[in-house]
Amino acid sequence: MLILEQGEYLLLAERAGGYAAGQLNLPSGKVEFGEDVFEAVAREGQEEVGVTIHRDSLRIVHVMQYKNPEGGVRLSWFLATSHWDGEPVNAEPDKCARIMWCKRSEIPDNTYESNALGIQHYLKGEPHSVHGWVSRA
Template sequence: MASTERHTLIGDVHLLLTDDQGRILFGRRAGTGYADGAFHPPSGHLEAEESVVEALRREAVEEIGVQIAPEDVEFAHIMHNSSSGGRVAFFFQVRKWEGEPTNMEPDKCDALEWFAVDALPAEMIPYCREALGHISSGTSLSLFGW
């Protein structure tokens, strides 16, 4: 039976920056203490009083130094993940941006690389790999770890 206690969700945004060849930009995590060595798209937590689109645009500037117009953000997927007691990961695809992707957080990331969806890196955080599979199959909602 479910608890009657209200649950507070942690919200994450994930940027699927996609080039003209259909490849997605990933960073390799380093020095974070969590999944170091794994590739992951630019991502981050929602901050107070921030929409998911605002959060995605902020993370794009903070992590890879690119500017994204709100109208260029396309919803791709939402995943309810059981980690940390439950979090919601929003995945957005962006095909148009300004600037050259650059590693703006070398203390958390030691490489940026483009990968085709059918040739993803071996080392990835599992929920992200699963979400990309759902996106490829056209599924807009998934559960992970429940």
């Protein structure tokens, strides 16, 4: 998951009909064969919001193991940067209704849960978290 930050951070509004329709998400996607997480995040930044991100400008800010309400398990890497080339735009209008900048102090109520949790941990400086499991300890 990509956190583009310049005093604010960027979210995408998912278009109706897709997974998480109407909810806000960070630019994100799956790692493709042969990519590492840095390459995947830079590629997703280009595909989803039209910006070029250089690998050395990315930093890992949070890693989350998350179990969604349907029982699917995800390992999400949150990487942040405040340096990119180009102006963020809605580069996938067939998937995204709009992009929006949000104040660091605010997480909109309709932000997809795993994204909201990751942003909260990132803002607190917490490097990792686990969500969706009951502790057996």
